[in-house]
Amino acid sequence: DVQQTFYEAVGGAETFRKLTARFYEEVAKDDIVRPLYPEEDLGPAERRMRMFLEQYWGGPHTYSDERGHPRLRLRHQPFKIGPIERDAWLRCMHTAIASIDSGTLDDAHRKALTEYMDMAAASMVNSAF
Template sequence: MQQTFYEAVGGAETFRKLTARFYEEVAKDDIVRPLYPEEDLGPAERRMRMFLEQYWGGPHTYSDERGHPRLRMRHNPFKIGPLERDAWLRCMHTAIASIDSDTLDDAHRRALTDYMEMAAASMVNSAF
């Protein structure tokens, strides 16, 4: 059977590291951090991790708990313009860069980065 992307990049441990580093960056970011309604970023980190694991062929815990992702709809309460998109992507690029190349080879790194750029662009809901 063919390996999923999730398995090919090291499974749960890689997604744990990626989202942990991403939220470390979010916590320091003056543009993105204020958008998060909760003081504790832990639950948001967990939702993001479950979503990404599911998207890349891992466990379906996200939809078991949250239903259909409907990410654009779920982001409607937050103003996401070009600045917020770019700040979010900066955090994500840093998180991806923190995964070593034995775990994430060039092709998988490219695929993950392309996806994040596409997904961030599709979440924009404000022109400014």
């Protein structure tokens, strides 16, 4: 189907659930990224990330129904995000992407997802150090 979204092409809700679950597993173990999260429970953050990514890639728009316009740079202002935090965040995300098997995420989709994450993480940097 030529109209198929990226979201559908990579397996829909199940794939985004696995990706964000693994991402937050990595965050929980990361001494640089974990302390930035104000909440002890990472569950709500995981859910917001999952809804955001699903929406971005053509899935349900539950994120904006609940949270409004993403305004991600603004929402990240309270956290100091320099090159070290960016790289640590990306390490977690690259590990999460690598955990999705090649039957679910083929090379082209994997590349698109990785390039988006690299770009998005770079755009969230709000500190020179």
